[in-house]
Amino acid sequence: MVTTTDTRRRRADxxxxxxDLLRRQIVQGQFAHGQLPLEAALAREFDTSRNTVREALDLLREEGLVERCPGVxxxxxxExxxxxxxxxxxxxxTLHEHGQVTNQVRTMSLIEPPAAVSHRLGLxxxxxxxxxxxxxxxxxxPLSLDLTYLVRDVGEPLFDADxxxxxxxxxxxxxxxxPLGMAELTVEAVNADTHTAAALGAPRGAxxxxxxRLTHLSDGRPVDLEFIRFRGDRLTMRGHLRRAPGTGTDPEIPGEEQAWH
Structure with a gap:
């Protein structure tokens, strides 16, 4: 027996x-002049009901990705x-094709770092x-708030740089x-604290x-430790990953791992 609750849950799913599919099309700029098709057309495209399409569009509206206006x-x-x-x-x-990136220096100083920073930079x-x-x-x-720790010999000349x-x-x-060599990278979702929200022009808790990111020179020396907070509604992360031969059948080899760089 199918209940009303089951029906609503399936529609929400x-x-x-x-x-998810519309979000990707929006990010890729597939809609001419930023106008999405009518609900009836989307329902036919995805072989679903207009109520389901309406709920999907409401999800995207809550994310701030689309606007819904009667008559429009x-x-x-x-974007x-x-x-x-x-x-x-x-x-x-990375974003040169999309416009001009500018940087407002909010703080720059020589400090004695926390032990965790010294450890990561090998100091x-x-x-x-x-x-x-x-x-x-x-x-x-505003796109990101970047907190950066730099080893002294490469960081101090930046005081005179543009x-x-x-x-x-x-x-x-x-x-x-x-040249720079490689970087160790971790990406996670966090909520905007009051200070970050104000700086990025985002709602608190967004x-x-x-x-x-810990960046190394080509000789392997770590020189740059960054903590970057991006507005989630203005940026999407992309990468290419390859499955190594034998993955899933061979035991894990100690010391080997795949990562995004």
């Missing part, structure tokens, strides 16, 4: 499925920008580092005289993408 229909309210995870690039390098206890906090915007809209219009990665390579 289906609405999430439709919302459903339109894209905000999400793709941030690749398969190459080690600065933000301006002896008490050795100073350069601490840098930047608000980064794309086309004038940080407003340059990625730190590009500057670091010039200072160090060698969903953010939190990226922790």
């Amino acid at each position: 289906r609405a999430r499925q439709v919302a 229909g459903t339109t894209v309210a905000a 999400k920008y793709p941030h690749g995870l398969h190459r080690l690039l600065g933000l301006a390098e 002896p206890a008490g050795e100073p580092v350069v601490y840098l906090e930047r608000l980064r915007s794309l086309n004038g809209l 940080l407003a219009h340059n990625d730190i990665f590009v500057l670091l390579e010039g200072i160090a005289g060698q 969903a953010l993408l939190m990226v922790e």
Whole structure:
């Protein structure tokens, strides 16, 4: 026996499925002039009911991705920008096709770091580092709040650099005289605290993408530890992953792991 509750749950499940597919199409810019098809057309496309489509669009509206106006229909309210995870690039390098990235330096100083930072950067206890906090915007809209710890010999020259219009990665390579090599990366979802929400122009408690990244020079030396909070409604993370031969059949080899770089 199918109950009303079962029917509603199945419709809610289906609405999430439709919302996931529409979200990807929106992010990829597949709708001309930002106008989504009518509910009836979407219902035919996804072989579902108009009520299910309406619930899916409501989910996207709650995310701030679309607007729904009587007589106008459903339109894209905000653009999400793709941030690749398969190459080690600065933000301006990553988003150069989408506009201009500018950086507001909020804090920059030489500090004695917490022990956890010294450990990650491979420094002896008490050795100073350069601490840098930047608000980064794309086309004038706040996109991320970056907290960065830099080893002193490559960080101090940045006091005289143009940080407003340059990625730190590009500057670091010039200072160090060698390219960057690899980075260890962690991505998780966090809620915006009061300070971060105000800086990013987002509601308190809004969903953010939190990226922790430890970047090494090509010789393997760690030089840059960052904690980056991205507005989740303005950025989407993308990467390419390959399944290693024998995965799923061979026991895990100690010391080997796959990661996004």
